[in-house]
Amino acid sequence: MPTILDYLKQLKRQGVEYVEVDDEARGVLRELYTRGSARKQPVVAPVAQAIQAVGTTSAEKIASLATQAANWSAVKALGTLRDKMVFSVGNPDARLMLVGEAPGYQEERQGQPFVGPAGQKLDAILKAMGLSREEVYLSNVCKFRPAMKNQTTGNRKPSSEEMAATLPFLCAEIDVVRPDVIIAFGATASEGLLKQGQSVSKLRGEWRQFQGIPLRATFHPSYLLHQQEGLKEKRQVWEDMLAVMEKLRLPISEKQRGFFKK
Ligand code: URA
Numbered sequence: 001m002p003t004i005l006d007y008l009k010q011l012k013r014q015g016v017e018y019v020e021v022d023d024e025a026r027g028v029l030r031e032l033y034t035r036g037s038a039r040k041q042p043v044v045a046p047v048a049q050a051i052q053a054v055g056t057t058s059a060e061k062i063a064s065l066a067t068q069a070a071n072w073s074a075v076k077a078l079g080t081l082r083d084k085m086v087f088s089v090g091n092p093d094a095r096l097m098l099v100g101e102a103p104g105y106q107e108e109r110q111g112q113p114f115v116g117p118a119g120q121k122l123d124a125i126l127k128a129m130g131l132s133r134e135e136v137y138l139s140n141v142c143k144f145r146p147a148m149k150n151q152t153t154g155n156r157k158p159s160s161e162e163m164a165a166t167l168p169f170l171c172a173e174i175d176v177v178r179p180d181v182i183i184a185f186g187a188t189a190s191e192g193l194l195k196q197g198q199s200v201s202k203l204r205g206e207w208r209q210f211q212g213i214p215l216r217a218t219f220h221p222s223y224l225l226h227q228q229e230g231l232k233e234k235r236q237v238w239e240d241m242l243a244v245m246e247k248l249r250l251p252i253s254e255k256q257r258g259f260f261k262k
Contacts, residue, residue: 186220
């Protein structure tokens with residue numbers, strides 16, 4: 001009888017990288033754990049759904065991930081995320097991947113990440129770097145707008161359960177795109193990827209790693225929108241962007257180096 005490990009190894013050989021464990025499987029695993037070293041009969045855990053990036057090109061693989069995410073049972077089971085999925089946008093072969101939190105009102109309406117006020121700020125940051133959104137890959141930790149009571153135009157952060165339900169897709173996207181650098185915008189994306197429980201102020205300013213890829217955490221563009229003067233925070237974000245540009249060996253002019261200095 002095949003063991004769970006055999007089964008998982010078989011899935012891995014088939015190219016499956018992420019496995020969602022449903023309630024029944026969780027119960028079986030719990031039982032196994034309780035049995036401890038008693039070494040009774042091995043149990044085969046049923047696997048509800050496994051994410052597979054199907055296709056030849058990166059674009060095809062990303063499209064297949066989006067199709068799977070739209071019907072992901074862990075998301076449906078939560079019932080706290082809205083129905084419309086907003087997956088990602090940009091170049092699936094990009095050297096730079098930008099990760100935000102979750103779609104908001106505008107993103108849900110237009111079906112694209114970062115198209116509201118925070119998105120405009122992000123476009124300005126990219127422009128200052130000499131980049132466009134077509135050149136980079138833009139995604140979110142959570143692919144659905146978190147639902148609110150009496151929903152109108154308000155937005156909220158995804159809960160840790162909501163993030164956990166969609167994070168496997170972000171990991172699968174990273175595996176497909178294999179960017180040279182990842183930028184995590186804000187506490188939610190940083191926590192989702194780095195799991196360090198630290199504020200962005202503590203995490204930013206240094207290189208981190210995600211799946212062997214250099215990652216820079218920085219303030220979310222919407223945080224910059226809410227700063228009255230905000231020159232200090234703008235400069236901090238800009239210093240992170242300069243570090244990213246250096247890592248990507250992008251040209252940097254003296255003018256660019258001096259942005260947002262007092
Ligand atoms: N904020 C995010 O983090 N992501 C979006 O897509 C829009 C706003």
